[in-house]
Amino acid sequence: MAQGATGGTDAVLLARLRAGDERALADVYAVYGGYVYGLVRRVAGSSQAAEDVTQDVFAHLWERPFDVDPSRGTIRTFLGVVAHRRAVDWVRSETRRQARDQRASRLADSPVEVAETATDRVSAAAVRAALEQLPEAQRRAVMLAYFEGCSYREVARRLDIPEGTAKSRLRLALARLAQLLDAERLSAWSP
């Protein structure tokens, strides 16, 4: 079929969203709601922020489903990128609000921005370094899932392994990365 509506689960969900099927949004939420909510809650450190941002992220997907480019990644990846960005925006906005409340100097925001940008760079470098220490099989799976936007199914196909193996390999890789990056460094990543 043209338009790819008979492809994998992601392709069908995306086609339904684009064609105006609001039930598809509920289906996407059923699959990725916990992922988005958990990601935002961890970054923002606030359940209320997690609810607000999660609503906004899924509403954005509904409003602009053509922003998801299947050639560049999965719906999950798209949601993760948008959720992370908006969670960071929320934290920055909240920080500014608190700063205003405390009558901080108008210049206070600028060093914070610079510091956050620097932290992001450190974080990226730390993740890259940790990736290099993963066993090759795990590293390859992570690269496919996060940097080439492959779904579990596509990772399995590209590595010629069962889908269940791909999932467990990615779980193990994330656990290993978490070990490699100590708690102090992890906490420093949160804006």
Place this chain on the structure above:
Amino acid sequence: MTPASTPDPELEALSVLRADIVRHGTDESPPPGLIDGILELALSRRGPGRPTGAWASESIDGTESLRRTVADLALVLDGLEPPSWDLPARTANPDWTVADVVAHLIAGDRYIAGMLGADDWVPPAGTENDHVAMTIPLIEELRSVAGTTLRRIWADSADVTLQAVARAAEEGGMRQQLRFAGLPLTLATLLVVRTFEVWTHTEDIRRAVDLPLEPPDGSRLTLMSQVAVRSLPIGLAVAGKSHPGRTARVVLTGPGGGTWSQPLNLGEPPGEPDLLIVADVVDFCRLAATRLSAHDLPCHIEGDEALAADLLAGAGVFAA
């Protein structure tokens, strides 16, 4: 994958990976009921049922839809060499040639123009309820006419019909009730049904002379897909397979597609869907025109597969 404004895909990927690492092992369930707020917010930004973005289309009425479709056929006929008019054309009648298809369309035009008082042509006695049989005598009469002459006769009849429907729309509105081949329908629906027929026969001719198929634009497909989906209970009833109390969720993809919760028995309101069908809108229109079989329709189905089989088998309501 990133939204359009993303500056660095690698940094974005690292951010997502970082977030996944941080939250690894922490399974956070959203509070119950959050989906209700999401749907309320989402639907306030974009209504349900219609496509968006690259699949959205400008709105046109049935008169414009038919005018565009007639123009498409005119271009195809202009390019025909004399021998092409005698090539076999695959339709519901396997013996028809390209010329016969055009003669069939001429008869259809004269019938519609007659309904609207712009032609004195009436269907032969006994064929009033069969829109193919009513055209047979004129098809046979026109077999002695050369293709170039047939082209001119068709252009005249199509022009008279377009003028008649435009006048009727202006005078009586698109909701006025008519009877077409024994079926009650509005002028708006008649124009879409006629769009379906002219497009389908244009594709018949394209196939016969080895021209590539060209789907209608999204604006026309919006009207066509609406009528094709809303006609499903009619097709099921004709096939003797009505399904009282059952509802299908039909999602048609591509420009001119959309989403419907369609009851599968005439006169019933939609209920909770028993099945989901996702298919390309052009494919679905070809299925409705019986130019694509249910077996050959690429589609995604969830739910009651036996019901889906009945639905697709009965979807061909625009046979010609």
